[in-house]
Amino acid sequence: MSRKIIALVVSLILVLGACSALAEGIKVGIVNNPPSESGYREANVKNFEEVFSAENGYEASTFYSLKNDEQLSAANQFITDGVDYLLISAAETTGWDQVLADAQEAGIGVFLFDRMIDADPSMFEAAVVSDMANEGDLAVSWLLDQGLDEYNVIHIQGAMGSDAQLGRTGALDAAAADGKVNLVVQQTATWDEAEAKKIVESVINSGEKFNVIYAENDGMAKGAVAALDEAGITHGVNGDVIVMGFDCNKWALRELLAGNWNYDGQCSPFQAGVIDEMIKTLEEGGTIEGLNEKGQIINEERGFDATAITEEDIETYGLGE
Amino acid sequence: MAKKSFAAKIRNEYSQLLVPLVALALIILFNLFRDPGFFSISLAKNNLGNTVLQGNLISTLNGASELAILAMGMTLVTAACGGQDISVGAVAAIAGSVFVKVLRGSAGVTPLTVALGILGGIVVAMLFASFSGTLVAVFKIQPMIATLILYTCGRSIAYWINGGATPTVESPIINSIGSFIPGIPIPTPILIVIVVGILFSLLFRFTNLRLYTQTVGINQGAARLNGINSVGIKLLSFVLLGGCCAIAGVIGVSRLGLINHETLLLDVEMDAILSVAIGGNLLGGGKFKMSGSILGAYAIQALTITLYAMKVPSTDIKAYKAIVIILIVAMGSPVVKEQMNRLWKKLAGKGSAAKFRREAA
Numbered sequence: 001m002s003r004k005i006i007a008l009v010v011s012l013i014l015v016l017g018a019c020s021a022l023a024e025g026i027k028v029g030i031v032n033n034p035p036s037e038s039g040y041r042e043a044n045v046k047n048f049e050e051v052f053s054a055e056n057g058y059e060a061s062t063f064y065s066l067k068n069d070e071q072l073s074a075a076n077q078f079i080t081d082g083v084d085y086l087l088i089s090a091a092e093t094t095g096w097d098q099v100l101a102d103a104q105e106a107g108i109g110v111f112l113f114d115r116m117i118d119a120d121p122s123m124f125e126a127a128v129v130s131d132m133a134n135e136g137d138l139a140v141s142w143l144l145d146q147g148l149d150e151y152n153v154i155h156i157q158g159a160m161g162s163d164a165q166l167g168r169t170g171a172l173d174a175a176a177a178d179g180k181v182n183l184v185v186q187q188t189a190t191w192d193e194a195e196a197k198k199i200v201e202s203v204i205n206s207g208e209k210f211n212v213i214y215a216e217n218d219g220m221a222k223g224a225v226a227a228l229d230e231a232g233i234t235h236g237v238n239g240d241v242i243v244m245g246f247d248c249n250k251w252a253l254r255e256l257l258a259g260n261w262n263y264d265g266q267c268s269p270f271q272a273g274v275i276d277e278m279i280k281t282l283e284e285g286g287t288i289e290g291l292n293e294k295g296q297i298i299n300e301e302r303g304f305d306a307t308a309i310t311e312e313d314i315e316t317y318g319l320g321e
Numbered sequence: 322m323a324k325k326s327f328a329a330k331i332r333n334e335y336s337q338l339l340v341p342l343v344a345l346a347l348i349i350l351f352n353l354f355r356d357p358g359f360f361s362i363s364l365a366k367n368n369l370g371n372t373v374l375q376g377n378l379i380s381t382l383n384g385a386s387e388l389a390i391l392a393m394g395m396t397l398v399t400a401a402c403g404g405q406d407i408s409v410g411a412v413a414a415i416a417g418s419v420f421v422k423v424l425r426g427s428a429g430v431t432p433l434t435v436a437l438g439i440l441g442g443i444v445v446a447m448l449f450a451s452f453s454g455t456l457v458a459v460f461k462i463q464p465m466i467a468t469l470i471l472y473t474c475g476r477s478i479a480y481w482i483n484g485g486a487t488p489t490v491e492s493p494i495i496n497s498i499g500s501f502i503p504g505i506p507i508p509t510p511i512l513i514v515i516v517v518g519i520l521f522s523l524l525f526r527f528t529n530l531r532l533y534t535q536t537v538g539i540n541q542g543a544a545r546l547n548g549i550n551s552v553g554i555k556l557l558s559f560v561l562l563g564g565c566c567a568i569a570g571v572i573g574v575s576r577l578g579l580i581n582h583e584t585l586l587l588d589v590e591m592d593a594i595l596s597v598a599i600g601g602n603l604l605g606g607g608k609f610k611m612s613g614s615i616l617g618a619y620a621i622q623a624l625t626i627t628l629y630a631m632k633v634p635s636t637d638i639k640a641y642k643a644i645v646i647i648l649i650v651a652m653g654s655p656v657v658k659e660q661m662n663r664l665w666k667k668l669a670g671k672g673s674a675a676k677f678r679r680e681a682a
Contacts, residue, residue: 194585198626219577
């Protein structure tokens with residue numbers, strides 16, 4: 001009997017050993033913010049889980065926290081565990097010097113994504129980040145291409161001082177300063193849909209003319225549209241008012257497809273593919289090219305036009321469900 | 322003599338409403354001078370083809386709906402417990418999430434599933450509220466500290482319920498809760514406030530709840546000696562506030578057909594407490610007047626709409642709001658009130674003395 005048990009245990013160990021030998025992939029440790037942070041983060045986390053999977057030849061360990069100190073200790077743990085690569089979206093830009101130095105000493109390649117760290121570019125392989133200003137520029141140049149006689153814009157801003165707000169506001173402010181657009185009103189709704197609705201309602205009640213709504217995220221655009229609907233103002237493709245949103249939630253892109261909105265811009269949460277390619281290049285002994293002087297690769301941003309969007313775009317690029 | 326006591330009764334009953342009424346009147350007067358068209362109401366056809374009422378007045382009444390409902394519940398908690406619930410926004414977000422969860426979980430949005438969703442939201446919100454209520458009533462924790470727990474974690478709980486960041490629900494039924502019922506030109510949220518108000522007044526009319534709540538609020542030891550279950554009364558006030566939170570949450574979700582657990586009724590707790598204070602209610606508990614709180618809610622909303630209409634820069638709006646609120650609260654403070662009373666008596670005294678002299682001559 002006992003011999004049988006020993007045989008069973010030994011064979012189990014052998015099987016397990018064979019399995020782990022089979023699963024021997026590139027070890028990556030991913031430090032990110034938790035998916036509950038936002039729709040953006042949810043898509044971001046999902047993207048990394050899909051790309052750095054066992055099928056793609058990776059053995060990924062993940063850690064999610066909004067707190068920098070927890071992220072730091074997780075990164076230390078990953079270094080101790082002997083990962084091949086460390087992928088970091090830091091909660092704060094400072095405090096990472098020791099981790100980066102330890103990783104370099106251990107021969108671990110570090111990639112930063114989404115958020116930068118205050119560090120010398122020599123301390124990491126590459127950073128894949130978004131250029132928020134670029135996202136705003138893309139949207140405003142789309143707007144100016146629409147060839148309206150005049151642009152009377154209701155501008156609904158996000159939480160003041162956030163990266164997304166600064167980038168999305170900057171481009172429109174520049175166009176207003178050049179006299180290309182007229183800002184009927186510029187107010188922050190702090191990402192609050194209901195507040196956005198109240199702002200648009202107050203403009204409608206004042207009787208002032210407007211023909212563009214530039215809302216800095218999808219939710220606020222939806223709030224603005226609710227106010228238009230109640231006032232009987234048409235919007236979207238062939239409507240009186242152009243509606244622009246940001247983030248590209250799936251439900252928002254469906255509004256585009258239905259012609260209720262006109263434009264949705266995105267700060268792309270999909271950085272995993274780019275990092276995957278760079279890791280493969282390094283594994284084959286190549287070097288990473290195309291970095292700027294800060295060691296960054298700027299993520300490609302997208303903007304969707306209601307007249308050109310397809311079901312496939314919604315499935316591929318839409319956030320959430 | 323009878324006349325005088327009647328006048329005194331009126332003064333006692335309604336002097337409390339003086340502050341919110343004066344505040345509202347000042348905002349209205351200010352707007353009349355600024356832009357006489359501010360209060361114009363017009364009929365328009367909305368994009369669904371319904372004829373509906375429009376204008377700043379309607380926007381104010383409509384926009385304040387959630388706040389007015391929360392203010393009613395907050396008044397009760399304030400009166401019974403001598404403290405405030407700062408988790409109403411978070412509990413409303415939880416209830417709204419439950420509402421959305423039920424709708425998205427069921428096959429289609431029908432009147433039945435909507436009713437179930439609302440019921441589910443109310444039950445869950447009442448459970449969470451009774452958690453806070455138990456901490457306050459049984460464990461004698463200060464209301465603000467007890468509700469700090471849900472204030473902190475409530476919105477995370479709301480996130481767990483649905484997972485996605487901003488789940489949406491589309492349906493004509495949802496639309497008629499959040500904006501207009503076809504054929505009725507008044508925004509539905511205004512009607513809901515009226516219904517909730519009537520329910521509360523019926524409750525006070527046919528039960529001793531008002532008396533008991535005030536008694537517990539003024540002196541709970543004496544209340545207990547008189548056979549009033551002060552723990553039960555405090556708990557009940559929280560449960561009723563939970564119901565109010567759920568209704569406010571459902572309205573908030575239905576306005577847009579979307580729930581954002583992070584921003585739904587954000588910072589509403591502060592406005593709700595302010596409504597109670599502006600309404601002339603004692604924040605330390607005891608006697609209360611719900612109508613004062615409702616007026617307070619409308620005053621706050623009127624102020625916000627006015628600032629929007631004046632295009633006050635977004636970054637400054639809260640500062641202006643704070644200044645006006647300081648003035649209103651100071652106006653209602655006991656010290657200022659006493660000074661005013663003294664002034665009033667002096668004037669009235671002089672008047673009657675003059676009258677007496679005239680009569681003597």
